[in-house]
Amino acid sequence: xxxxxxxxxxxxxxxxxxxxxxxxxxxxxxxxxxxxxxxxxxxxxxxxxxxxxxxxxxxxxxxxxxxxxxxxxxxxxxxxxxxxxxxxxxxxxxxx
Amino acid sequence: xxxxxxxxxxxxxxxxxxxxxxxxxxxxxxxxxxxxxxxxxxxxxxxxxxxxxxxxxxxxxxxxxxxxxxxxxxxxxxxxxxxxxxxxxxxxxxxx
DNA sequence: TTTGTATATCGATCATTGCCGATACACTTA
DNA sequence: TAAGTGTATCGGCAATGATCGATATACAAA
Numbered sequence: 001x002x003x004x005x006x007x008x009x010x011x012x013x014x015x016x017x018x019x020x021x022x023x024x025x026x027x028x029x030x031x032x033x034x035x036x037x038x039x040x041x042x043x044x045x046x047x048x049x050x051x052x053x054x055x056x057x058x059x060x061x062x063x064x065x066x067x068x069x070x071x072x073x074x075x076x077x078x079x080x081x082x083x084x085x086x087x088x089x090x091x092x093x094x095x096x
Numbered sequence: 097x098x099x100x101x102x103x104x105x106x107x108x109x110x111x112x113x114x115x116x117x118x119x120x121x122x123x124x125x126x127x128x129x130x131x132x133x134x135x136x137x138x139x140x141x142x143x144x145x146x147x148x149x150x151x152x153x154x155x156x157x158x159x160x161x162x163x164x165x166x167x168x169x170x171x172x173x174x175x176x177x178x179x180x181x182x183x184x185x186x187x188x189x190x191x192x
Numbered sequence: 193t194t195t196g197t198a199t200a201t202c203g204a205t206c207a208t209t210g211c212c213g214a215t216a217c218a219c220t221t222a
Numbered sequence: 223t224a225a226g227t228g229t230a231t232c233g234g235c236a237a238t239g240a241t242c243g244a245t246a247t248a249c250a251a252a
Contacts, residue, residue, distance in 0.1 A: 090189070
């Protein structure tokens with residue numbers, strides 16, 4: 001758990017939004033055709049108005065910070081919150 | 097309380113360190129000659145190895161984010177943690 | 193194998209940030 | 223008033239970050 005890395009990852013509203021949306025996938029990604037158990041399909045996040053490549057970059061930053069995990073399934077990549085790291089981070093900065 | 101602004105303020109280790117040091121001024125600023133009740137004198141923070149102007153810039157960013165408050169006393173400016181805003185922020189991101 | 197779809201990476205551009213020295217400003221003291 | 227000390231701001235430069243279109247890669251389906 002790299003605290004500095006996580007703070008930098010959270011320093012962009014789009015990424016904070018993505019994390020928040022992932023808390024309730026069915027509410028924020030109603031167009032997804034895959035079951036939500038696997039996570040949210042990468043393409044779904046383009047709803048934030050950014051290009052595919054930019055979204056991919058934001059997702060990569062969240063992943064490198066350990067805030068999300070990914071799973072490839074066929075041609076799709078699914079993203080999920082990494083609750084363990086998130087909880088660890090929140091505990092760590094509780095004494096901020 | 098501007099969450100995005102606070103996240104950006106915390107996206108630099110020096111600023112996170114400053115906030116942490118301010119939790120125990122007497123422990124981290126033993127050379128300060130002023131009473132700690134007023135806060136920590138701006139010049140004290142140059143111990144992080146950065147120039148005076150850079151330190152001043154970091155402090156200004158923390159202040160604009162509402163994480164610290166300042167009080168001028170004569171020729172000196174003293175910095176204190178803004179516990180209210182910090183607590184509000186922590187509560188806000190508790191459900192991150 | 194070829195085509196199509198989904199995602200990641202590349203290259204370029206522009207904006208932002210971090211850093212410093214120099215300077216301006218605020219205040220004190222002689 | 224003049225000189226000294228502490229802090230903030232300015233100007234410039236290098237590094238990083240955000241963004242995009244184009245391209246490469248991974249996989250599926252025809």
